[in-house]
Amino acid sequence: MHPIFLHRGRLLLYLAVWVVFGLLLAVVFVFGGKAPVAWSLEFAVPIAVALGLQSLSFWYVVQQMPPGDTPVGRMAAIWTIAGLVSLLVWIALAYGWAKWLLPEEQQYSDHAVGMLPLLIFAGAIGISLAVLGHYLVGAFQRSRNAERRALELQVLAREAELKSLRAQLDPHFLFNSLNSVAALIGNDTVAARQMCFLMANFFRKSLTLARQQAIPLAEEVSLAETFLAIEKVRFGDRLRTSFDIADDVKDVSVPPLMLQPLVENAVHHGVAHLLEGGEVCVQARRRESFLELVVANPCDPDRPPSRSTGVGLVNVRSRVETLCGHRASVDVDASDTAFRVSILLPAVSSQTAKS
Amino acid sequence: MRVLIVDDETLARSILSEHLQQLPAVEIVGQAANGFEAVKLAEELIPDLMFLDIQMPKLSGFEVLELLGERAPAVIFTTAFDEYALRAFEVHAVDYLLKPVEPPRLAAAVERAAERLRNRTPAPSAEQLSAAARPPGRTLERILIRHEGRVHVLPLERIDYIEAQDDYLSFAAGGKHLRKQQTMSELETQLDATRFVRIHRSFILNVERLARIDLYGKDSWLAILADGTKLPMSRTGHTKLKELIG
Numbered sequence: 155m156h157p158i159f160l161h162r163g164r165l166l167l168y169l170a171v172w173v174v175f176g177l178l179l180a181v182v183f184v185f186g187g188k189a190p191v192a193w194s195l196e197f198a199v200p201i202a203v204a205l206g207l208q209s210l211s212f213w214y215v216v217q218q219m220p221p222g223d224t225p226v227g228r229m230a231a232i233w234t235i236a237g238l239v240s241l242l243v244w245i246a247l248a249y250g251w252a253k254w255l256l257p258e259e260q261q262y263s264d265h266a267v268g269m270l271p272l273l274i275f276a277g278a279i280g281i282s283l284a285v286l287g288h289y290l291v292g293a294f295q296r297s298r299n300a301e302r303r304a305l306e307l308q309v310l311a312r313e314a315e316l317k318s319l320r321a322q323l324d325p326h327f328l329f330n331s332l333n334s335v336a337a338l339i340g341n342d343t344v345a346a347r348q349m350c351f352l353m354a355n356f357f358r359k360s361l362t363l364a365r366q367q368a369i370p371l372a373e374e375v376s377l378a379e380t381f382l383a384i385e386k387v388r389f390g391d392r393l394r395t396s397f398d399i400a401d402d403v404k405d406v407s408v409p410p411l412m413l414q415p416l417v418e419n420a421v422h423h424g425v426a427h428l429l430e431g432g433e434v435c436v437q438a439r440r441r442e443s444f445l446e447l448v449v450a451n452p453c454d455p456d457r458p459p460s461r462s463t464g465v466g467l468v469n470v471r472s473r474v475e476t477l478c479g480h481r482a483s484v485d486v487d488a489s490d491t492a493f494r495v496s497i498l499l500p501a502v503s504s505q506t507a508k509s
Numbered sequence: 510m511r512v513l514i515v516d517d518e519t520l521a522r523s524i525l526s527e528h529l530q531q532l533p534a535v536e537i538v539g540q541a542a543n544g545f546e547a548v549k550l551a552e553e554l555i556p557d558l559m560f561l562d563i564q565m566p567k568l569s570g571f572e573v574l575e576l577l578g579e580r581a582p583a584v585i586f587t588t589a590f591d592e593y594a595l596r597a598f599e600v601h602a603v604d605y606l607l608k609p610v611e612p613p614r615l616a617a618a619v620e621r622a623a624e625r626l627r628n629r630t631p632a633p634s635a636e637q638l639s640a641a642a643r644p645p646g647r648t649l650e651r652i653l654i655r656h657e658g659r660v661h662v663l664p665l666e667r668i669d670y671i672e673a674q675d676d677y678l679s680f681a682a683g684g685k686h687l688r689k690q691q692t693m694s695e696l697e698t699q700l701d702a703t704r705f706v707r708i709h710r711s712f713i714l715n716v717e718r719l720a721r722i723d724l725y726g727k728d729s730w731l732a733i734l735a736d737g738t739k740l741p742m743s744r745t746g747h748t749k750l751k752e753l754i755g
Contacts, residue, residue, distance in 0.1 A: 326589045329608055330521075332609050334518070337523050390519050426564075428566055456651065
């Protein structure tokens with residue numbers, strides 16, 4: 155539906171413009187065609203309004219051919235055809251109207267002197283103005299939509315950042331780690347110190363990274379490694395890790411704190427439920443123009459259904475979609491004994507992304 | 510006082526035992542790294558007091574208590590974060606400690622346990638224990654069964670049907686039958702009523718397993734399961750099932 159019908163005020167204003175056009179046309183008839191004033195008004199104003207209503211159909215043509223996306227030649231050709239068809243229809247209407255107004259043969263021929271060229275001229279001008287107007291309104295609307303979409307994206311990104319920060323401050327992680335430090339101080343001061351360094355490192359990194367829009371994959375991997383190193387102190391032999399990061403993707407730009415929540419899930423909802431523990435595997439490689447990032451872990455088939463597994467994952471999914479739209483995907487492959495998340499992102503180097 | 514420490518983290522066990530050794534009345538008789546070990550050691554060693562972590566692989570601390578039932582010693586929960594405090598008090602825990610535990614706080618908790626042991630407070634009922642073993646507001650998700658000396662964790666979706674046999678319930682799952690001492694009506698209240706229906710005085714059916722219903726006689730039906738098993742169905746059972754599956 156044409157947007158003008160959504161607002162009565164706009165529609166009235168639009169029709170008023172065409173009434174003015176009709177009045178001008180009447181003046182031309184009176185002075186140029188020597189027609190009587192009353193007849194000219196009666197004839198010109200309705201056909202001008204008719205032209206206005208007819209021109210509303212141009213909106214659909216504009217929708218089909220947004221400027222910029224369509225080659226100029228094609229646009230010119232289509233508008234010429236649309237304009238001519240519109241003009242013909244209008245002139246037919248005008249003749250019909252004239253005939254209805256003045257059914258008597260003799261009077262009709264009197265006033266019809268010079269009417270055709272005038273009508274063609276006026277119609278062409280009216281139609282051109284209408285097309286131009288539609289393009290102007292269309293451009294205005296597009297720029298407003300783009301602004302709104304940019305704002306929406308900003309809000310979404312901020313929300314995701316907040317959520318991931320909250321996830322970062324997982325109280326279990328913090329207090330359990332502190333408990334490990336307290337335990338180590340008693341019998342292994344070197345390891346205790348090491349643990350403090352790891353924790354300081356982890357919290358500093360996640361705070362700095364969260365403030366950025368995008369970071370190189372290598373930094374995100376290093377954060378995940380630090381996280382796993384801390385968890386290894388807690389879980390001991392039960393937690394094993396393997397990283398396989400291809401050299402040609404280390405520089406790829408990724409949203410910060412995207413990998414970390416996945417690794418966290420792999421530990422807390424996977425390995426932590428297994429008596430013998432298991433291995434968390436992180437894999438990154440290039441697939442044509444995409445980065446493929448995979449986090450896989452074994453899990454316990456009897457594990458209690460979890461309330462929070464989804465949260466981190468939903469968060470990652472919404473961030474990836476906000477940043478890359480349909481060009482990115484997040485796939486989950488969950489079986490009884492294994493869990494695997496793979497993310498596909500357009501591989502843009504972080505150097506290119508910055509410049 | 511004989512003490513058992515249960516925690517899946519080596520370091521958490523070591524700091525707790527380090528601090529407990531400072532207390533004169535305490536003798537550490539054993540340490541368990543998971544729920545299965547905890548159940549086994551608690552029965553073998555018969556400790557007076559058990560320090561019990563809540564989040565552990567396979568069995569949670571609450572589930573360990575459920576399995577031990579009346580044989581459970583006095584319990585002090587130790588956990589990193591206080592989201593379980595309410596449930597801990599429902600199972601009459603002596604205390605609830607947050608890790609890392611400060612030694613004076615630990616000493617106070619042990620003192621409370623000693624007092625509790627002198628007064629011989631009765632243990633919570635089995636029903637209280639199993640109610641606390643699941644998160645508040647949620648129905649049962651898995652059944653804990655001790656069968657021939659082993660602990661089985663049976664997720665509900667694996668159960669085909671449950672049959673009452675004297676004082677026991679027999680859980681049928683994929684051709685196997687596991688027995689547990691519990692009453693039908695007690696279990697029925699803990700199950701999700703949209704998934705499990707009591708179709709007969711002595712049968713509860715997993716609705717997903719139902720293949721068809723045959724008329725057997727006047728006011729009696731047979732529920733035919735996907736694997737061919739036939740279960741009797743009473744008139745009330747038939748009405749309940751009809752209401753559920755429409």
